[in-house]
Amino acid sequence: MIKEDWKKLASCMKKAEQGEELIIGFLGGSITQGSLASGEHLTYAWRVYDWWCKSFPKAVFHYVNGGIGGTTSHFGTARAERDMLMYQPDVVVVDFSVNDEPDLFFQETFEGLLRRLLAWPGHPAVIVLNNVYYDTGVNAQIFHNELADYYQIPHVSIRDNIYRQMKQGLYTREELTTDGLHPNDRGHGLIADEIITLLEQVKLVLETGNASESEAEQIIGKEAEGLGGKAALTPNAYQAARLLDITNVLPELSGFRADPEEKMGHLDCFKNGWIGKKKGDRIVFREECSCVAIQYRKTIQGPSPAARVVLDGDTAHGVILDGNFKESWGDCLYLEPVLHHGDRKRHTIEIEIIEEPLDALVPFYLLSVILA
Numbered sequence: 559m560i561k562e563d564w565k566k567l568a569s570c571m572k573k574a575e576q577g578e579e580l581i582i583g584f585l586g587g588s589i590t591q592g593s594l595a596s597g598e599h600l601t602y603a604w605r606v607y608d609w610w611c612k613s614f615p616k617a618v619f620h621y622v623n624g625g626i627g628g629t630t631s632h633f634g635t636a637r638a639e640r641d642m643l644m645y646q647p648d649v650v651v652v653d654f655s656v657n658d659e660p661d662l663f664f665q666e667t668f669e670g671l672l673r674r675l676l677a678w679p680g681h682p683a684v685i686v687l688n689n690v691y692y693d694t695g696v697n698a699q700i701f702h703n704e705l706a707d708y709y710q711i712p713h714v715s716i717r718d719n720i721y722r723q724m725k726q727g728l729y730t731r732e733e734l735t736t737d738g739l740h741p742n743d744r745g746h747g748l749i750a751d752e753i754i755t756l757l758e759q760v761k762l763v764l765e766t767g768n769a770s771e772s773e774a775e776q777i778i779g780k781e782a783e784g785l786g787g788k789a790a791l792t793p794n795a796y797q798a799a800r801l802l803d804i805t806n807v808l809p810e811l812s813g814f815r816a817d818p819e820e821k822m823g824h825l826d827c828f829k830n831g832w833i834g835k836k837k838g839d840r841i842v843f844r845e846e847c848s849c850v851a852i853q854y855r856k857t858i859q860g861p862s863p864a865a866r867v868v869l870d871g872d873t874a875h876g877v878i879l880d881g882n883f884k885e886s887w888g889d890c891l892y893l894e895p896v897l898h899h900g901d902r903k904r905h906t907i908e909i910e911i912i913e914e915p916l917d918a919l920v921p922f923y924l925l926s927v928i929l930a
Contacts, residue, residue: 563710566683574614583622583647587657590625594740605750630657635671636801636928653687655697665701670796686713693738799930803830813839831925837914847929848902855923856883856890863922864913881922
């Protein structure tokens with residue numbers, strides 16, 4: 559008997575058995591990117607991809623890794639087409655459980671991402687992965703998995719398996735991670751094993767003939783269903799989120815300038831934006847939306863200027879964008895929501911440098927404006 563949430567995966571496996579060409583994709587944060595693995599082939603993502611290659615030798619597989627460290631599903635839904643869907647994936651593993659806060663805002667942005675993936679014309683099979691903070695057990699899986707269950711998407715919980723085993727004494731924290739979050743080679747291997755266990759279960763049902771002929775027809779047809787007519791659980795403002803950068807918008811510049819350096823791949827993150835250096839430098843966007851977020855660089859290489867974003871001339875409620883990062887792990891693609899479920903109209907978004915340190919070493923870098 560094929561479980562309902564396995565049918566899209568089963569459809570992909572049927573294609574693979576027939577020797578077709580498939581794209582296996584991964585979308586998430588730093589763990590998906592492969593942080594603290596000693597090599598790409600030791601990351602959880604590559605190991606899962608390798609399982610597909612070895613399990614279906616007649617098929618041709620391609621690997622797409624859309625992981626970017628320190629990013630949430632808010633950014634994920636805005637970049638989903640650029641970093642994943644443009645490759646027409648057949649399978650996408652999604653993990654933002656440690657970068658999203660466990661709250662309703664990120665449940666809504668995660669639903670926007672899931673709906674964007676499911677509604678894509680190719681209707682990829684989706685797996686939700688829930689990584690975890692090994693020191694605390696915190697992640698966003700309660701909010702994420704409510705959505706996964708609603709959309710009949712299989713999910714794999716590291717908190718419910720590997721983390722629980724660690725708490726029971728099967729592993730020490732140091733055997734899995736050096737910083738309490740990013741897995742080492744062994745940790746990546748165990749995460750891959752959890753996903754592969756799910757895949758093996760689906761494959762076993764197909765191999766043992768436990769799917770009836772009518773079910774087999776349903777499996778092949780499942781890929782065409784997409785969202786299956788399901789209404790959203792949240793207000794769902796972010797399914798059609800738009801990312802504005804120098805490639806698709808011409809804002810009004812006064813002191814700010816477009817970054818002329820060419821972007822080299824999705825991990826060359828700090829490109830395609832605008833640069834401000836001096837107090838009084840301004841950039842203005844006029845766009846129709848009801849949600850606005852500003853993505854800018856917080857740098858550890860500072861000092862760097864600070865800016866202020868003002869919506870529709872309301873200076874009393876301006877939001878400060880401090881270009882300095884107090885963490886030590888590296889520069890951050892910081893995303894600051896400044897309007898959430900506001901009036902849907904043409905908004906004026908003005909960003910101005912308000913503080914220019916005398917010893918400023920790094921300019922203020924505006925990466926994008928994300929609208930929904």
